[in-house]
Amino acid sequence: MRRKPLNTTSRSKLSKYAKPLANLAINLADSGSRLERRFWKKRLFAALTPMLEGRSETTLNQTLEYLYNHHYRAYDQLAFAVENTVESPVLGKQQDLLLLAVPILAWSTYNIPSGKIEEDVVNDFTKQLQKHVLSEHAHLVLTNVLFSPDQLPESYTSAAELARQLGHAALERLTVRIDSETLPATQSFLSDVRYLLGAVAVPEGMPVFKWQEDNPAGGAMLSKEEVLENWRTLGGRSVQKLMAGCNIQMLLPNGLYNACREAEKEARAYSVRASAAFLENSLQVNPQQIKASVGAFVDRGEIEEYRIGFSIDDSPEIVHGVVWPLIGEEYGNEPDPVYEKDISSEPDNPVIRSTIEALLKEVGIKHLKVLEERFPLEYCEDCGSPLYPNPEGELLHAELPEDSQLPGIHLH
Helix, strand or coil: CCCCCCCCCCCCCCCCCHHHHHHHHHHHHCCCCHHHHHHHHHHHHHHHHHHHHCCCHHHHHHHHHHHHHHCHHHHHHHHHHHHHHHHCCCCCCCEEEEEEEEEEEEECCCCCCCEECCHHHHHHHHHHHHHHCECCCCEEEEEEEEECHHHCCCCHHHHHHHHHHHHHHHHHCCCCCCCHHHCCCCCCECEEEEEEEEEEEEECCCCCEHHHCCCCCCCCCCCHHHHHHHHHHHHHHHHHHHCCCCEEEECCCEEHHHHHHHHHHHHHHHHHHHHHHHHHHHHCCCHHHEEEEEEEEEECCEEEEEEEEEEECCCCCCCEEEEEECCHHHCCCCCCHHHHHHCCCCCCCHHHHHHHHHHHHHCCCCEEEEEEEEEECCECCCCCCECEECCCCCEECCCCCHHHCCCCCECC
16 A cells, blocks of 8 residues: 655665665565565564664655655555554563554534543443454553544654553553643644554464454354444444534544554545535535535645535635545556546546545535646645635635634634
């Protein structure tokens, strides 16, 4: 799966610290046998551990940026290895560890909760996850914070430090308490993701999740879909109590990076549905009155995201907007043959574009326009909010009508 680095500016040379790491990733990607692959994989993981502990973030990022531009298969191998090394620190005691994230999608016209969770609620979630999601071998330690995306670790090294802290607590059967006041402020959006974070410890080689366990009765193993359904059904009451006043959708708990990527993907469609419901209720309009304009936004010649601008009836003003970022393997999709003749002026991700169109129709918005031109990643100079396209292709700030008597809430 593609994990695009933050900076993809091409580099022709690597530093003396980054070059050995890049060579290991290239050798792993070019392996000709399982035996050779195992050899290079072991060396790569061994090289990453001291780098993460030594906070060598610059070297890691430079290597990823270089490989992204010059050897993509090696880039994918290195990104996968970094994430796995971060999530599963080796702290001895013949125990496997995993930095766990529990994602929850939510939308509300009120502020979506984040921050400190009371002790009894932490204990309740721990029991629910142990019972419905984790294997019988697992011991879980949860933090006492409901994290917003703004509050998650920003770097590999900071995530690795958190994983070691929580992993140690899981091994020693300790509690972990984080001062939520020290975390970055949470931005207010109509629709957003919240995360519970923790660490799981299991005896070496034992399953972490219920979908990995053999059925003691000899039947079929539980699928991920069945585990998710049980988590939603049996754990949903606890989550809804924590997030009163919100519409929620619980997603499958997993390792930090996988859970976050899946949450980011699911959050896009969730935001569109939330937007339609919000506009219908707050502006007292029906779906046939809502118009959606979809534009592709590029950075350095590559589509970074689509933006959807919502307007009402024949008004050119944008009342709300949604950003649909490309994630993972969606970068670099093959262009639609229809657009190959004029690729410089047409969107070139037909799969995503068709998904957005189908979703808008699903929520009842029949008047939609996919704009042909590509747009630069422009933001409001005053507040930093994204600018959204209207049907004429103008980029505008999203503003609710003055008579809506509702707080200005961003959509993303």
